Amino acid sequence: MLQLDGVSKVYRVGAFGGTGLTAVRDVSFTVRAGEVVSLIGESGSGKSTIGKMILRLIGVTSGSITFDGTDIARLDGDSLRAYYRSVQGVFQDPFSSYNPVFKVDHIFDLLRGTYFRDAGDADWRRKVEESLESVMLDPAQILHKYPHQLSGGQLQRLLVARALLLDTRFLVADEIISMLDASTRIDVLNLLGDLKGRGLGILFITHDLSLGNYISEKTVILSRGRIVEMGATGRVYGNPLHPYTRALMGSVPQLHRKWSEVEADLAAKGANVAGRCIYHAQHGTDGGPVAPDGVATGLVEAEADHFVGCFRPYLEGAC
Amino acid sequence: MTLQVTDLRVYYRTLAGDVRALDGVTFDLADGEIMGLAGESGCGKSTLGNSLVRIDGRMKYVAGTVRLDGLELPIADMDRMDEFRFKDISIIPQYAMSALNPTRKIGRMVADLLESRGVRFGEMRTELERRLLLVGLTEAVLDRYPIELSGGMKQRMVMVLSTLLNPSLLIADEITSALDVTSQRAVAETLVEFRARGFVKGMIVITHDVSILYQVADTLTIMYAGKLAEKAPTSVIMQKALHPYTDLLISSLPEVGVRFDERRLSGIPGTPPSLLNPPPGCRFRDRCPLAFEKCAEEPPFVEVAPDHSVACWKVA
Amino acid sequence: MRRYFGRKLSIYLLTFFVAATIDWLIPRFMPGNPVQTLLSRSALPPEAVPAMTAYYNNLFGLDQPFIQQYVNFWAALLHGDLGRSVYLSGAPVAKVIMDAVPYTLALLVPAILLSWWAGNKFGALAARRALLDNAVLPIGYILTATPYMWLAIVVAWVFGIVLGIFPISGGYSYALEPSLTWTFIGSLLAHWVMPFASLFLVMFGGWAIGMRNMIIYELDADYSRYLKALGAPSGLIRRYAFRNAMLPQITGLALQLGVIVAGALVTEIVFSYPGIGKLLLAAVQNEDYFLLQGIFLFVIGGVLVANFLVDIAYVLVDPRTRLGMRGESA
């Protein structure tokens, strides 16, 4: 339902033009209905930029994002409002997502002003309460409160409820649980799983590999604005090919395995690809488009439903 | 024993009344021990760390004693504590990225600080440079301003500086939470290295991320609502946590390999009580699946096995 | 660094260009004809009016095409020619201004520097002494809320009239001829003290309060907390806080320059001090437009140059701007 095709984003830095900073380079992937795709990357990898581009909060420099076949760059006015009826987002910081001077009801009132002008008061209240209950919140405990009176977990669910009030079919969930307490974060994550069951397509943006593994069907690993590895979650986690993916996996603190054990395990798995760029091995040394910094931007299918990009600059020496 | 904390109570003053952020905490830290301290936000873990170093104007010392290497620390006395800070007890603060004076060259700041504590910078310089190399920095950073360093470099600089005088006790307060996974690992392993080289004797590592603690901590202490819930060797807690809160907390953490479709994890329903007027009895009672009448009384924090203490009536 | 100053310089040049253009445009767009206004003031016989009108039109260059007038204006300006003063019987404006400048500078430069220095010191002191703080705050607020000329009037009244310590009018005693004698220098100083003191006082309050507030803020900054956690003595922490609190004070100085200069002008008027301010009053009262325009351009130029100096000072003190200029920080 959502497709990114060669999407790049260049930020303008400095006064009147100045230099450009490439935050996202030539990114392509698709998200289907009823599927969670996790977009994994460290800070500065461009993962949030991609989320914001999908939500039309910032523009695309080149490439296209299409939703149900329509290029979203062309939307404006009414068609943009129609787009937001289907595509919504929830962000990292629950406290920053609410305007602190208003009660939490404000986020619903905003929607009402645009999408439900005709709804009567009683009708509206019932709708809001239904959506709250669907995310397991008690309306009596939540409504008419100020954001600071609620917990981060409650606030994030409330945002999901807001999205459900519309006919949302696609949700961008940008680090939505990284600021929550351990005891409640898993419930918000489960909520995403339930939405997936209802047929929503979800882009789950995170820096935490174990969360991505828990919830998603498909994994996209991003580094410096570029996709380095992508594929079915089981394949990517079971057989990480790119050196960057392996470094990430080796650094994730796990609960019952020490770093040293994980590292030994990864080294054993990766022995077959050590020191060899799979992309260039398949493509030949001069194959595919190359970015100004010398890294090839394409991907190759290393195995079924498992794609990998050029190993530069994570590989010593040339590819 | 390096550190003995007995019945420590430190409250926050607010207009609405005292917030009992630290409400009677007792534990020991052995020589060479790295103790991980975890819990939900607002459980008092950072307050514990801060009160061992510096009780500032917003905090109020209420009761309790802290003994370090057999000597009682005057933790309530801001001025007398100065003697111990840095030399005996030191901290790597949560805000390490902004802890360096922006308008002084780093070397100058280090020199000013050392000289003001009666240590000759010239005598420390060689050791300082050696330790900088250990964390992957060169002496050139001393000639730079903080803005010239990346976030990770500043963090490492602060780590070296805080431990430069070989304190007995080091508090590391949420030092990995702002970092990417790859840097997290480097920082956490540096802490272990510092202990191995004898830069610090004991260490309290405060974080909300239990999996980091599993990697580096010898013992794990779980706090809940201003009190200690459980303390035990890390492996013991991971295998067989006794306090229901610890148990639920650990089982709610997704691990690599666990998938939603196969095994659905669940969190802990409810929220911690307000610390403004906390209810009597066990503070976890409202959320606890095992709660019974006895829990209306406050459970003592008792040793149920060697080095394993719990505050729960079901267990004790 | 070069880029930073280039940018600053271009803003200042643009400002000067805009201001000068406004200065040039105003008499040409204002209701009424300045030449007519001028002539109506002097009791000319009616038959002389056309001739005088032609003379003034020619003098002002008003008989030339519009664009030509503008080009001439810049050409003259670049040669330092600001026209001639009507009220001072045709003396060149540039010279008239240059004669007054030393007096104004003698008031402004020490008043700014000393009040800035003393205010900052005092404010920093107040930040840590509750007793002093309670005194500094109210006095500071009263001083900064005081209009420059009123403080000048009060100072003149108390010390000049009531106590009779200092002379209240002029730059030196009218009985003396300017010369390099001790008597004359003494007279200069005696006349200088009160205008200087009244300027100093108004500014002093502002700096003291500003410094106090900034120090309190800096003492709560992360670097201060870290130093405290490592047991650094409060002397060191305050020294660092003071240094960092100076930076906004320097910016404040830059932004204040225009206001300060205006304050100096009205202060001079109170004391009939022979600087730019007194000249300005005379120009206004005598509707001497060339003189007025000249003073305006001069003040603009002076403020811009002073701003540039403050910019340089700021860069020297704050490493962040220096490094930012190299493009190393986002």
Place this chain on the structure above:
Amino acid sequence: MSHQTPTDRGVPPGGSPVTALTGAVAPHEAPVPRTAPGRLPSETVGRRREILYFALHGRKVLVSVAILLVLLVIAVVGPILRPGDPNAFVGPLGAPPSADYWFGTTTFGQDVFAQFASGLTATFLVGLTGGGLAALIGMTVGFVAGYRGGVLDEILNMITNVVLVIPTLALLLVVTAYLSARGLFVEAIFIGLTSWPWAARAIRAQTFSLKTREFVDLARMSGASSLRVIFREIAPNMSSYLFLTFILLFGGSILIAASLDFIGLGPTDGTSLGLMMYNAVAWSALQLGMWWWFIPPGLGITAIVGALYVMNVGLDEIFNPRLREA
């Protein structure tokens, strides 16, 4: 956390506010309470109550409001007590304060109290109009530049910088000198047109930081227009800040007006406090020892502006709990 260089901080004109606000700007960078991990939620819970508490117990605010009210009453009641033209020659020449003429008379026998009362009215009007206009322009420029960013921001910044470095009094001098008839409002409008830049800068910086808050994105995803986002989402978050800005502009306008009047470029008719001082000095009240002529107008201005500044600080302490702990 701060991406602003200190130079980007807005700084108002006129001694004290300069720094009164600079001191406040930095804490204002986070004008809304947030509960970060590890921070006690109760710190924010009590906030509303605290604001009320300090508003009622803050002596600064109470005292300054009282002073302003007294002066306002004088301005309103004065003309009723002393009807007629305040510039009329009604009494003995140069008489000191007495039961008949509370503030004495001028060299020409004008009633100083009558002039003072009507001058107060003029002063309040100039402050309100000039300060209000400056606040309006400052907010518009600040909001647009901060929210839209990009080239528009660059251009507005450039304009702001240009107006900021022009010594506005000098500009006003030249402009007003050419106007043969000048009213109070012309003066106020000129002041308003030239004294907004620092406010624009400060508001721009605030808007810039609020813009990155996610609730702004959420409003946009709710189909809200830019205008709505600015006025319904961003502005309410800065309301206290905007109010403080207005207070400072109010006081600043009064001071500028006083200087203009004093040079003889004030309103050509009517009276004002600055004009009173101008006349007092011009007619040698100083040399004649007629202190009752020049003390009241200056004291009046100082009292109004001082009260405004103190109110600013008092309110700031209420809005910014950090400043309270000195």
